[in-house]
Amino acid sequence: MFKTIIFLGALSLGFALNVHADDSARIDRLETQVQELKNRLSNLESQINDQSDVQEFIANGDGWRSIANWRKLTTAMGYDDVERILGTPERVDGGNLAHWYYPNRAKVIFMRGKVESWSEPRQ
Structure with missing residues (x-):
């Protein structure tokens, strides 16, 4: 009887761990898909803004x-792209979560090197 209880407990624990691993992998896949959709949406919005903007691109x-220029930004951009479009920021707070500060309370926030x-x- 005791061996049966231990066996059933171990079986239940193994099943629970397997379900947790499957859920974790599923969550990772969903998070990746959400980020890809965010990037696609941002790129589409950028294309719409590019077509409707009448202001001239200032590249200095x-x-x-x-x-x-601000409306040309997308979440797929890296540091070099942003600096090429907006110029050098006044101040930078770096790390995995980096903040680039520009005059008039403007800023760009990067996560792991991407806007x-x-x-x-x-x-």
Whole structure:
């Protein structure tokens, strides 16, 4: 009887661990799909903004001043792309979660080297 109880307990634990592993893998796949969808949406929004913007692209150190430049940003961009479009930030707080600060309370937030979000300059 005692051996049966131990066997059933071990069997239940093994089943529970297997279910947890399956759930964890499923969650990882879903998170990856959500991030891919975010990137696709951002790229589509960027394309729409590119077609509707009448402001000229400013590619010098004052690129941050142009709202059209801010609307060219996408979540797939890296540091070099952002600097090419907006210019060098006034201040950088780095790490896995990096903040680039521009004048007029504008900023770009990077997660692991890719744009996560941004705030356009306030007029």
